[in-house]
Amino acid sequence: MVELAQREEIEYGDSPSKVIEWFNARLEEGTSKVYVARGWCKRCGICVTFCPVKALDRDSDGVPVVFEDACISCGTCEIMCPDYAIVVSGLKAKQGK
Numbered sequence: 001m002v003e004l005a006q007r008e009e010i011e012y013g014d015s016p017s018k019v020i021e022w023f024n025a026r027l028e029e030g031t032s033k034v035y036v037a038r039g040w041c042k043r044c045g046i047c048v049t050f051c052p053v054k055a056l057d058r059d060s061d062g063v064p065v066v067f068e069d070a071c072i073s074c075g076t077c078e079i080m081c082p083d084y085a086i087v088v089s090g091l092k093a094k095q096g097k
């Protein structure tokens, strides 16, 4: 299991452009299939519930963490998150395929 995005740079109320910049930087790093902006995540657990392969769990703070080997990069968690707090790398749509 990988602790997602330990950084706390993104806080609730930050501008959308800052959030996009933060996510793009994480995607550029490419160290995980899934990234969560902890400051934006409201710990609702929707992404965990909808993951079709149970690749997400929650840490002691309630924030999603991913089992990298189980994640199939389907994008469901990103689509279902009501707070735009989780982003999946490697999606075919993002690759223009």
Ligand code: SF4
Pocket: 033, 034, 050, 051, 052, 053, 054, 055, 056, 066, 070, 071, 072, 073, 074, 075, 076, 077, 078, 088
């Ligand atoms: S991308 Fe799909 S498989 Fe991976 S954590 Fe999100 S919902 Fe689960």
Ligand code: SF4
Pocket: 036, 040, 041, 042, 043, 044, 045, 046, 047, 048, 063, 064, 080, 081, 082, 083, 084, 085, 086
């Ligand atoms: S659906 Fe979004 S806000 Fe809810 S736990 Fe997942 S990442 Fe956090």
